[in-house]
Amino acid sequence: MQLFTSTVGRKVLMAITGQFLVLFIIVHLLGNSSIFIPGGINAYAEHLHALPPLVWGFRLVILCVAIIHIFFGVQLSLENRAANPDTYAVKNLKKATLSSTSMLYTGLLLLAFILYHLLQFTVRATPDIRVGVDALGRVDVFGMVTNSFSHGIIAFLYIAAMVVLFLHLSHGIQSFFQTMGWNNEKSLPVFGKIGKVAAVVFLIGYASIPFVIVTGILKG
């Protein structure tokens, strides 16, 4: 299958799987936002986990998509490094950005963060985790999250990870439109702005949760 071997094919795979992951973080952000509604996140978690086939099907798809994205991301980065082994004594980049040149590193940092995040709130194996039941007998996700994020270091780690996500997405989202061939001269800067704005929305949306908890605005 040339989609998995050719230079443009693998670029398209990166773009599509990347966009799948963006769809996931949209859904995940919407779910997380229920923390701002009293009792919201406990109800959301209970309804979600009342449907195990859906949850596991969803997890399986996301896992496959992430594996493709990570595998080809690393493979393409290694190829690109080999194609340009000698760097210039004087470097003078005009269009490339911190975001575009650090995709491999921000990607790997996000992978490390995701593993930690799963270990913490999904497996619930980190020492900070306290899981109780709320007044309605549901798993108290709200209490668990507010307890963990009340530790300054954990809240800081999450906010820092969201800055890394912002860097990854501010190149990744706009790059998708170019890779799919939807760009022309006029749309290129527009998609560039849309990508950056979306990345900022994700940064604010996600980082606001540990921020409001650690600062005591949202009390557990």
Place this chain on the structure above:
Amino acid sequence: MSHDKTMNLTLHVWRQNGPKDPGKFEVYEAKNVSPDQSFLEMLDEVNEDLIKAGKDPIAFDHDCREGICGMCSQVINGMAHGGQDRTTVCQLHMRMFKDGDTIYIEPWRARAFPIVKDLVVDRGALDTIIQAGGYTSAHTGGVADGNALLVPKDIADYAMDAAECIGCGACVAGCPNGSAMLFTSAKVSQLAVLPQGKAEAKRRVQEMTGALQECGFGNCTNHYECQAACPKGINVKFIATLNREYLKSIF
């Protein structure tokens, strides 16, 4: 008048005897340089001094010296062709620089472009990409009337913009991934929109991108440095067109 004054410059020039030689920077003084000289004329004078001193002159590529042949190829202070908008090295003038400036001159650096000597690299890989499909092989018969084959003005303009590529390789030199995607996309786009080229569009995009990969160029990751480096202003919209043509070719 400031432009009547001559200037003295310090040049750090990459010297390398062959593809296997490790190479190193040598420092030269360029004295009494006129601001009206071109960059290559300045190097000519440095070379004359080197020849008079019995030393090996700096090898660099050049041909037409009017910005259309695509031979001159130097990375000056980290920018292909010196970084002036839509300018080749031969059209870069010394008025761009100030008295006392230090200038780093390096060859195009990419695995697919082995260094022949000093600033001269072998850009044969670009020819390999063109040979893979950068042409039309339709039998066109005798010379047709000029208006027999109608091409809308916007399509003709689009193809002409892509055809401006002079194949100098600055896009590869500027690309952090050493990719020749802008070069390849210009030819793919130019031919894909014209009636003569449409017939072979699918085969062309496949074979040209395949050759790009086999020649050891990197993959495009949308840094857009190529567009900034291009002396002819080739736009990255052509890479989007290439991606579209590629997707059309596999589905």
